[in-house]
Amino acid sequence: MSTSTVLDLEDAISGLPPSPSKYSHKSTQAFLEQSRNRVPILVALDEDPTGTQTCHDINFLTVWDTTTLVEEFRQTAYGSGFFISTNSRALHPPQAKDLMHEICSNLKSAAGDAGVEFEIVLRGDSTLRGHFPLEPEAAEDILGKADAWILCPFFCREAANTPFARDATFGYKSSNLRDCVVEKSKGSISADRVQSLTLATIRQGGPEEITRQLMALPSGSIVIINAAATEDVDTVVLGLHQADAAGKKLLFRTGAAWQLSLPGSVGGLIIAGSYVPKTTAQLEVLRKRGGDRLITIELNVKKMLEFEESAKTVIEDAATRAEQEIPNGRDVLIMTSRELVTGEDEASSLDIGSKVAEALVNFLTSLKVKPRYIISKV
Structure with a gap:
């Protein structure tokens, strides 16, 4: 049908x-x-x-x-x-x-x-x-x-x-x-x-x-x-x-699906760029269950797309916060804002996704601490 x-x-x-x-x-x-x-x-x-x-x-x-x-x-x-x-x-x-x-x-x-x-x-x-x-x-x-x-x-x-x-x-x-x-x-x-x-x-x-x-x-x-x-x-x-x-x-x-749980003294890092409702629902459950042990840092996608310097500032601020929390045993969730941002056509929408993915990679490469684990869903 x-x-x-x-x-x-x-x-x-x-x-x-x-x-x-x-x-x-x-x-x-x-x-x-x-x-x-x-x-x-x-x-x-x-x-x-x-x-x-x-x-x-x-x-x-x-x-x-x-x-x-x-x-x-x-x-x-x-x-x-x-x-x-x-x-x-x-x-x-x-x-x-x-x-x-x-x-x-x-x-x-x-x-x-x-x-x-x-x-x-x-x-x-x-x-x-x-x-x-x-x-x-x-x-x-x-x-x-x-x-x-x-x-x-x-x-x-x-x-x-x-x-x-x-x-x-x-x-x-x-x-x-x-x-x-x-x-x-x-x-x-x-x-x-x-x-x-x-x-x-x-x-x-x-x-x-x-x-x-x-x-x-x-x-x-x-x-x-x-x-x-x-x-x-x-x-x-x-x-x-x-x-x-x-x-x-x-x-x-x-296709595939997943589930993971890793306790420990050094914090872990979860990076979520996927914007679909399924991911958003999963993140809501994660944040609820994580409680005080999970620190959420949201990246404003619209701001990152405005200018190159804007994206750099957003990423630097997120990295600084993560570097403060991970050594203290707190897991950190880096997630993009949940509002879907699209382009005028398929190609421009794909380019937006690529820019967001690049920003997330830049965040990870700039991080000066070593998380206990890394989970990425981009």
Whole structure:
């Protein structure tokens, strides 16, 4: 459905087939462990820093030169992987395409030197935002055509009714994800290329039926994963691995979520530039629970955008305050003002986001104390 209507979550899922509990996360992990030597190294190209926040015991690279990648490939076991932070969502399309070409070229060269096989996953913030289909197409320019793209977003409500759909740069109108793919491609992807793994397939057919359908897809298909629970994703993962083992070349685009708690004597630092209502709600809970242990410093975005000196003053004042609090054991939240500031068009809105992100980076690099931890959501 392309029109926007409000659905009640419980009503929407009440008539679905029962969740396939036998394909639990634990059983999926056991399968992956047994198959470790047959699973290529997975490299997650993360367009936004939030992607690593569901992970642990995994390396996160902020550079992608060939020498670094060769070393990383050599120390990463099959069945495991690592992240590369691309921050490509802050770039204009031509620059994002060039960056994807550069990273994929370096990965291909480094993997050859290290003598390993790898696959990539394009980790997108809320999945539907960002440079799609530009980035998977750019990856295919270097790594070769995939038999299918796997699109696995996660929403607890209609996609078109999320704040992400109203993004000034990457917004969309369709809730039906098959329609959304066509919309995001501006018609370059035809509707007949977009397929769907239904919940009936996942929950009643299981991994074997998923594999069968994937193997039967025409080359160039884009597959929507209709998951409504983590068990659904675990079931799909098993099917994907069977299809991969049978020779199906797949390219992935996915999303993520997170939670973290770190006590200690030296204060930590949380940087939040994201302006969507979801982030604002999370920050409200954080500030309430943080109480006196959390100091909030709000950066006035409109003031930072007025003049270069205005932005410098705002950042210097924030850094001075943070340097007073962190050594005394207080966590510091640096957050942008919650009022959304947009430009006249997609490009100018993207430039505003880049300027705010640059200001947050300048704050961090100017900080003269070392926080116990840093969490960034920009």
